[in-house]
Amino acid sequence: xxxxxxxxxxxxxxxxxxxxxxxxxxxxxxxxxxxxxxxxxxxxxxxxxxxxxxxxxxxxxxxxxxxxxxxxxxxxxxxxxxxxxxxxxxxxxxxxxxxxxxxxxxxxxxxxxxxxxxxxxxxxxxxxxxxxxxxxxxxxxxxxxxxxxxxxxxxxxxxxxxxxxxxxxxxxxxxxxxxxxxxxxxxxxxxxxxxxxxxxxxxxxxxxxxxxxxxxxxxxxxxxxxxxxxxxxxxxxxxxxxxxxxxxxxxxxxxxxxxxxxxxxxxxxxxxxxxxxxxxxxxxxxxxxxxxxxxxxxxxxxxxxxxxxxxxxxxxxxxxxxxxxxxxxxxxxxxxxxxxxxxxxxxxxxxxxxxxxxxxxxxxxxxxxxxxxxxxxxxxxxxxxxxxxxxxxxxxxxxxxxx
Numbered sequence: 001x002x003x004x005x006x007x008x009x010x011x012x013x014x015x016x017x018x019x020x021x022x023x024x025x026x027x028x029x030x031x032x033x034x035x036x037x038x039x040x041x042x043x044x045x046x047x048x049x050x051x052x053x054x055x056x057x058x059x060x061x062x063x064x065x066x067x068x069x070x071x072x073x074x075x076x077x078x079x080x081x082x083x084x085x086x087x088x089x090x091x092x093x094x095x096x097x098x099x100x101x102x103x104x105x106x107x108x109x110x111x112x113x114x115x116x117x118x119x120x121x122x123x124x125x126x127x128x129x130x131x132x133x134x135x136x137x138x139x140x141x142x143x144x145x146x147x148x149x150x151x152x153x154x155x156x157x158x159x160x161x162x163x164x165x166x167x168x169x170x171x172x173x174x175x176x177x178x179x180x181x182x183x184x185x186x187x188x189x190x191x192x193x194x195x196x197x198x199x200x201x202x203x204x205x206x207x208x209x210x211x212x213x214x215x216x217x218x219x220x221x222x223x224x225x226x227x228x229x230x231x232x233x234x235x236x237x238x239x240x241x242x243x244x245x246x247x248x249x250x251x252x253x254x255x256x257x258x259x260x261x262x263x264x265x266x267x268x269x270x271x272x273x274x275x276x277x278x279x280x281x282x283x284x285x286x287x288x289x290x291x292x293x294x295x296x297x298x299x300x301x302x303x304x305x306x307x308x309x310x311x312x313x314x315x316x317x318x319x320x321x322x323x324x325x326x327x328x329x330x331x332x333x334x335x336x337x338x339x340x341x342x343x344x345x346x347x348x349x350x351x352x353x354x355x356x357x358x359x360x361x362x363x364x365x366x367x368x369x370x371x372x373x374x375x376x377x378x379x380x381x382x383x384x385x386x387x388x389x390x391x392x393x394x395x396x397x398x399x400x401x402x403x
Contacts, residue, residue, distance in 0.1 A: 001026045001039030004394070006375060009033070009365050010050040012350050015343040017379055021049045025371040028396035032367055044375050044392055044402065050346070051363055052098030052372030052395060053387065054353035055328045056271045056317035057229075057250055060102055060132070061114050063321020064088040073148055074159060078109050085118050089129025091326030094401050096374040096390035099131040099353070099362060101317075103229060103250065104138025104166070104190030106146040111164035113137070116185035128400060131372075133357050135229065136186035137166030139177045139217060144208040145231060146192040171216045174209075178220035188357075189221040191246070193230040194237035205234020205254045214244035227358070229271070235259045242268050248356060250317065253277075255303050263312045269356050271317035272304040275334040305339040314340070315356045316349040329387040342384045349387075371397040 002025050009021035024032035024039070032038075061081045068075070076084075092100060102115035115134035122129040140146040147167060149159055161167045168177035178189055193214065195206045209217075221228045227247040232238050238249055238259040248269040252259070263270060277298070308314055318331045335345045354363030362370045375392030392402030 001031070003037035003039060003041045004044060004049060004373065005037055005041055006044040006047045006049045008048045008379070010048060010346065010380065012051060012343075012347055012364055015381065017048060017381065021047075023049060023365060023371075023373060025373075025394070025397050028371055028398075030365065030367055030369050030371050030373075033365060042399070042402075047375035047377060047391055048379055048386075049365065049373055049375050049392075050380060051350045051365055052374055052393070053096050053329070053332075053349040054099040054316065054357075054363070055092070055097045055130075055320070055331075055349075056101045056248075056315045056353050056356060057103045057273055058092065058100045058318060058320045058325070058328075059104070060085045060088045060092065060100070060118060060129075060325070061105060061107065064091070064325050067321070073107065073152055076107070078112055078114055081107065081109075082114055082118065085114070086127050086129075088321070088325040089118065089122060089127060092320075092328060093128055093130050093395065094390070094393060095326045095328050096376075096387065096393055097130050097328050098372040098374070098393070098395045099133070099357070099359070101133045101188065101229070101357065102135060103317075104135045104146065104231075106138045106140065106148050106166065108148070108159055108161060109137070109165060111162065111180075113181065113184045113186060119185075130395070133187045134185065135188050135190040136181035136184065137164070137177075138190040138192055138231070139166045139168050139174065139181075140192035141169050141208050141213075142167055144192045145195050171212055174213045174216045175220050178217055182221075182224050182226065186226070188226050189217065189228045191217050191228060191230050193232040193241045193246070194234045203234075205237060207234060207237040207240060211240050211244060214241060214246065218245040227356075238262070242266050248315075251319075252307070253303055255307065257306070257310075260303075260307050260310045260312060263307065264310055267313070269313045269315055269352075270304075270307050271315050272307070272335075273317050273319040273322070273331070274301065274304045274338055275323050275331045276319055277301050278334060301338060304335065308340050308344065313352055313355070314344075314348045315353040316345070327388075329390070332384050332387050336384045342381050345384060346380055371395075375402060
């Protein structure tokens with residue numbers, strides 16, 4: 001038994017700070033809130049305790065130190081990506097993010113689900129990192145937004161990916177691709193529904209999969225109890241995705257009011273990754289891609305506030321490494337800048353994210369839940385930027401930062 005003693009703790013549901021912040025931990029669980037300290041005491045002084053934050057869109061196998069854009073696509077083998085992921089995982093955890101969704105590999109792996117392996121290594125305690133909900137390979141059509149040979153505009157036959165690596169065309173291949181990911185440990189399915197800012201092929205909002213293909217992907221996932229997340233920008237593509245039963249829209253930069261209303265009606269989540277509109281460096285991209293960014297990013301800054309005002313369930317996601325691993329809290333600051341109240345943003349990073357991944361064992365500082373706890377130097381309800389300066393991190397009762 002040990003006790004964390006701090007100036008206060010965040011009650012996410014009530015939207016208030018409880019003082020003083022007393023949390024008793026036994027093993028990997030919270031066993032008491034308030035009252036007198038018991039066992040060993042970790043005195044955290046003026047810090048405010050809050051639940052471990054969650055990032056619903058990262059790719060820990062990409063980015064980070066040693067990454068060489070474009071060249072990494074053809075030079076990095078799976079072991080190299082795994083080793084880079086060790087540093088990315090550590091930085092993410094030390095930033096106060098104790099749970100992430102690794103949302104879809106789109107690199108040559110030989111069919112191995114690297115994010116599943118990374119999850120197992122972290123769970124076994126071999127390396128430090130957040131809890132991972134892995135998607136395996138993102139499912140995308142030939143030439144779709146998450147076909148890496150499209151990103152680099154490779155010649156035909158160069159670095160072609162297989163169905164097992166997520167390239168699927170037609171209903172039958174889509175079903176088989178989903179089944180392969182599930183067989184090898186994916187806990188959700190990621191599908192590419194539309195183009196994006198970095199797509200060489202077509203407009204960013206253009207729908208990539210037919211409605212029949214989307215329905216097949218959703219059917220396969222839902223029958224096995226997995227949710228489906230979709231990279232989707234265009235308003236029409238969002239509507240088709242929601243109608244097909246997809247559970248979560250990633251980005252949604254070009255949504256219109258009708259698409260937003262459909263998200264509300266169908267209880268569909270949105271992970272807006274809005275910090276991209278400020279932080280993504282496209283200065284070295286092709287002129288046509290820079291033009292897409294100039295069109296999309298201003299609309300992205302507006303769409304998230306419209307979605308929040310309409311009542312869409314919003315969860316925090318960064319799309320790291322599109323913003324650096326370890327800078328995940330920048331997304332919380334960006335959401336407040338867009339007009340969301342800090343308490344709503346904190347819920348988006350905790351309770352709403354927990355609901356999105358069907359996890360009832362985290363997201364709150366409540367007796368019986370996992371002891372995933374972070375400490376920040378101030379009241380995040382008053383100043384969301386304190387989440388960028390995490391001073392204490394505990395995951396499952398083990399201290400990784402502080403003390």
